[in-house]
Amino acid sequence: MDSILVSGGGELNGQIPIAGAKNACLTLMPATLLSEEPLTLTNAPRLSDIKTMTELLQSLGAEVTSLQDGQVLAMSSHDINNHTADYDIVRKMRASILVLGPMLARDGHAVVSLPGGCAIGARPVDLHLKALEALGAELELKDGYVHAKAPGGLKGGTVDFPLVSVGATENVLMAATLAKGTTVINNAAREPEIVDLADCLRKMGAQIDGDGTSTITVQGVDRLHGATHPVVTDRIELGTYMLAPAICGGEVELLGGRLNLVGAFCEKLDAAGISVEETDKGLKVARRNGRISAVDVVTEPFPGFPTDLQAQMMALLCTANGTSVLEEKIFENRFMHAPELIRMGAQIDVHGGTATVTGVDRLKGAPVMATDLRASVSLILAGLAAEGETVVSRVYHLDRGYEHVVGKLSGVGAKIERIKGQ
Ligand code: UD1
Numbered sequence: 001m002d003s004i005l006v007s008g009g010g011e012l013n014g015q016i017p018i019a020g021a022k023n024a025c026l027t028l029m030p031a032t033l034l035s036e037e038p039l040t041l042t043n044a045p046r047l048s049d050i051k052t053m054t055e056l057l058q059s060l061g062a063e064v065t066s067l068q069d070g071q072v073l074a075m076s077s078h079d080i081n082n083h084t085a086d087y088d089i090v091r092k093m094r095a096s097i098l099v100l101g102p103m104l105a106r107d108g109h110a111v112v113s114l115p116g117g118c119a120i121g122a123r124p125v126d127l128h129l130k131a132l133e134a135l136g137a138e139l140e141l142k143d144g145y146v147h148a149k150a151p152g153g154l155k156g157g158t159v160d161f162p163l164v165s166v167g168a169t170e171n172v173l174m175a176a177t178l179a180k181g182t183t184v185i186n187n188a189a190r191e192p193e194i195v196d197l198a199d200c201l202r203k204m205g206a207q208i209d210g211d212g213t214s215t216i217t218v219q220g221v222d223r224l225h226g227a228t229h230p231v232v233t234d235r236i237e238l239g240t241y242m243l244a245p246a247i248c249g250g251e252v253e254l255l256g257g258r259l260n261l262v263g264a265f266c267e268k269l270d271a272a273g274i275s276v277e278e279t280d281k282g283l284k285v286a287r288r289n290g291r292i293s294a295v296d297v298v299t300e301p302f303p304g305f306p307t308d309l310q311a312q313m314m315a316l317l318c319t320a321n322g323t324s325v326l327e328e329k330i331f332e333n334r335f336m337h338a339p340e341l342i343r344m345g346a347q348i349d350v351h352g353g354t355a356t357v358t359g360v361d362r363l364k365g366a367p368v369m370a371t372d373l374r375a376s377v378s379l380i381l382a383g384l385a386a387e388g389e390t391v392v393s394r395v396y397h398l399d400r401g402y403e404h405v406v407g408k409l410s411g412v413g414a415k416i417e418r419i420k421g422q
Helices: 022-028 030-034 048-059 094-107 126-133 166-176 192-203 235-248 263-272 307-317 337-343 373-385 405-410
Strands: 003-007 012-017 039-042 063-067 072-076 109-113 138-142 145-149 158-160 182-186 207-209 215-219 227-230 250-255 274-278 282-287 323-327 347-351 354-358 367-369 389-393 415-419
Touching: 003 373, 012 235, 012 405, 022 030, 022 039, 022 048, 022 094, 022 166, 022 192, 022 235, 030 048, 030 094, 030 166, 030 192, 048 063, 048 072, 048 094, 094 109, 094 126, 094 145, 094 166, 126 138, 126 166, 166 182, 166 192, 166 215, 192 207, 192 227, 235 250, 235 263, 235 274, 235 282, 235 307, 235 373, 235 405, 263 274, 263 307, 307 323, 307 337, 307 354, 307 373, 337 347, 337 367, 337 373, 373 389, 373 405, 373 415, 405 415
Parallel strands: 012 250, 039 227, 158 182, 367 389
Antiparallel strands: 003 389, 003 415, 039 072, 063 072, 109 145, 138 145, 182 215, 207 215, 250 282, 274 282, 323 354, 347 354
């Protein structure tokens, strides 16, 4: 297994290009199943999760061709000949459940393996299933699989989500585009990835209003057609690399970044003493003079502070002046990076969903282990600021969500290299 060696110390200066959003691409790809005509995505990120979704779609009979070094995905679902999403693929990635709504809407039947647990919490799919039932789907859970049927086709209905779920909103939004009549989705997720999906579906002929607010209305149509769509900028990759100069000092411009993708996050950076400026190419981030200030963070659905940036923010706050409190409200077990940061000299107390971080002058390099995607990049950020060398092992987690991490960070002056495993 590969690992990443980081030597901490210097300032970072220069530019980092930000890729298309992993989480948007993982929901735009299954949208191909809604139409017999081709769907082409541009600005796609080059990530192992995208390969897993490609494999899943191909197993169903879709054609997925990766062009321009993976930045363009040309897809066609003309010949869907298998309606079973197999456990062997689904278990690798929870977003696989997003093929359920589209397959059911288009062909009236689908069998999808339950994704199972995940390191950051239980993460059930009950909300996805209840939402599809509200559209008339008949569901049965058998041998670890969801067997879904809609013999006369899906029918528009009202979906009242008891809590905000990004994935469940995406699944039912896609399904509703081909349901007969009107669907109203209440307490819908408002993430930019939902708006991006709705934009793409509209290009395919769907009638959707209210995306980006908590009530989305969909007027079902008989069929959707082909389209070409650029994937929205990855706000989590953006926020992650905004933290690099914040932690190390220096000034870095994040190409393609936009303030409206990271509003709540920027408010916290500002309070910590980091300046963020919008330029014509993206966002320029610099650390103002002196040690950064402690800030409290509560993770929330968009437009709140994203759970996917909590681990990286914790890496910053480890060397802040004072005590910061981070509350994780989305996933129950998302502080697995804390023990690893403690190995590097951080002072962190975790009680349930709350982590209290008392800033220290300096972190010290250490061997650490990546436990999930965002945790792994937080350890790299911490390593960049630490004295000495940090070796982050199990970096396959990182490959799921960050393309060319070594190239992007060494391009702004970081001392970082990938060490090939046996
Ligand atoms: C998506 C993102 C993930 C991000 C998360 C929250 C993708 C591929 N992943 O995950 O990076 O961290 O949003 O912003 O887009 N829940 C249920 N029942 C369900 C579904 C969810 O109880 O059926 C719970 C979850 O356990 C969690 C909360 O709802 O506590 C929010 O999860 P959700 O928004 O669904 O996250 P994902 O879509 O899986």
